[in-house]
Amino acid sequence: MNRGLAQDTHTQGFRPVEKPVEEYALRLGDDALVLSHRLTEWLTRAPDLEEEVALANIALDLLGQARFLLGFAGQSTAQDENLLAFRRGERDYRNALITELPNGDFGHTVIRLLFFSVYQRALYRALAGSADTALAAFAGKALTEVEYHVEYAAGWAVRLGDGTEESHDRAAAAVAQLWPYTAELFSSDELVGALAAEGVAADPAVLHAEWSEQVESVLARATLGVAPTTTWRPGGGRRGLHTEALGYLLAEMQSVHRAHPGAAW
Amino acid sequence: MHEDEHGLEGRGGDARSAQQLDARAVVCAVPDPELPYVTLGDLGVVAAVHEDGYTRSVRVELTPTYLGCPATEVIQRDVENALLDAGWRSVAVVLRFDPPWTPERISATGRAKLAAEGVAPPPRMRPAGHTPVPVFVELGGVRAEVPCPRCGAAQTERLSAFGPAPCQELRRCTACLEPFPAIKSSPVRLR
Numbered sequence: 001m002n003r004g005l006a007q008d009t010h011t012q013g014f015r016p017v018e019k020p021v022e023e024y025a026l027r028l029g030d031d032a033l034v035l036s037h038r039l040t041e042w043l044t045r046a047p048d049l050e051e052e053v054a055l056a057n058i059a060l061d062l063l064g065q066a067r068f069l070l071g072f073a074g075q076s077t078a079q080d081e082n083l084l085a086f087r088r089g090e091r092d093y094r095n096a097l098i099t100e101l102p103n104g105d106f107g108h109t110v111i112r113l114l115f116f117s118v119y120q121r122a123l124y125r126a127l128a129g130s131a132d133t134a135l136a137a138f139a140g141k142a143l144t145e146v147e148y149h150v151e152y153a154a155g156w157a158v159r160l161g162d163g164t165e166e167s168h169d170r171a172a173a174a175v176a177q178l179w180p181y182t183a184e185l186f187s188s189d190e191l192v193g194a195l196a197a198e199g200v201a202a203d204p205a206v207l208h209a210e211w212s213e214q215v216e217s218v219l220a221r222a223t224l225g226v227a228p229t230t231t232w233r234p235g236g237g238r239r240g241l242h243t244e245a246l247g248y249l250l251a252e253m254q255s256v257h258r259a260h261p262g263a264a265w
Numbered sequence: 266m267h268e269d270e271h272g273l274e275g276r277g278g279d280a281r282s283a284q285q286l287d288a289r290a291v292v293c294a295v296p297d298p299e300l301p302y303v304t305l306g307d308l309g310v311v312a313a314v315h316e317d318g319y320t321r322s323v324r325v326e327l328t329p330t331y332l333g334c335p336a337t338e339v340i341q342r343d344v345e346n347a348l349l350d351a352g353w354r355s356v357a358v359v360l361r362f363d364p365p366w367t368p369e370r371i372s373a374t375g376r377a378k379l380a381a382e383g384v385a386p387p388p389r390m391r392p393a394g395h396t397p398v399p400v401f402v403e404l405g406g407v408r409a410e411v412p413c414p415r416c417g418a419a420q421t422e423r424l425s426a427f428g429p430a431p432c433q434e435l436r437r438c439t440a441c442l443e444p445f446p447a448i449k450s451s452p453v454r455l456r
Contacts, residue, residue, distance in 0.1 A: 049423065050425040053425065053429075054427040055426035056427075057431055060333035060334075061333050062333070062432060064332025064333025065333070068332065068362075137362040137363050139364075140363065141366075142332060145332060148426050148449070152426055167360070
């Protein structure tokens, strides 16, 4: 694979996963891992101690999801979750772009978490009935945790949106910025289509209907209005085409592993 | 054969030498690293214990409280060490998510120990005819009342849905005003 002139020896240990269901798990696991990292960036910077503990807890839950999903993804190729997390460059990451966008203010984090956790709840509810029993058991477990993420994000979305003029405007700006990126969470391709037909993956169209109804209900309560209409739908993350932000994120996340090859978290 | 109280299977071997203590009892007696006054048995995280007395090997299946709980790795190591100390020669500790751990898996003894330490045990819910369904994103997900573990008052309020450990939230008693940690419960919508 052409990675430019300078070969990154650190990422050479990675080999593409083999089975479609493993590629699917890799996408979901990368979503969880990358957003987990963004949330941990709030440590020592959150508005108050309770929010710091909350964001750290949510990040930890997502990290737990990522450990299972990456471990699942690497089964056929005998690659563990550490190798997949720490020895892949950004072109091999499969997360949706919304998870990698740099943090903004607290309102931005709340709105992103609202969009993402409502998506994850619909996703895991569907996957709890997946034909893949390991994936189904995991999803049933993760679902109970994601309920808390939704509650947290929805609660703060309403408090910020229906709060002061300042908090409302900031939350509204986050909705406007992040909304176009949500489309990628529900985009389908050959792989997802085939897995959904087999009853292994969740049907993105079904997820999107559920998601829209629930998110728009929260936005209405938060006086954040109706969802913006836009035809701009950035994507590409599922194929390894990312914003410049992901490379910086991975450089930081992988720095310890690069300094101490083989280190496990 | 060791069946746990939640109906999970455990296929045991036959002969067990005198030096090898009952594996399930050993595992269940291991203290939780974050809540050391309760054992793994109290918490209900022991899903199954498979003994093979002939090869002196044990396979332990744990159902972790939360996926990202950092105590999980410590627990796996503690279980392994406890079994090796008890005379078992080969120990495998694996995680499984089916059935998922829920607060209902905490035993009556565990609930009493938690309460004695000021950690509110999860409320008893699931009234007959009511099945838990995920709450809608609206804020009004119904959660059962959590009584104050210190003064016993029924009215308490949530300070934060997230607490010192992934399985806990922070609450405050509206009578004695003491804050306290509580084991998280699954949201239910009663209809």
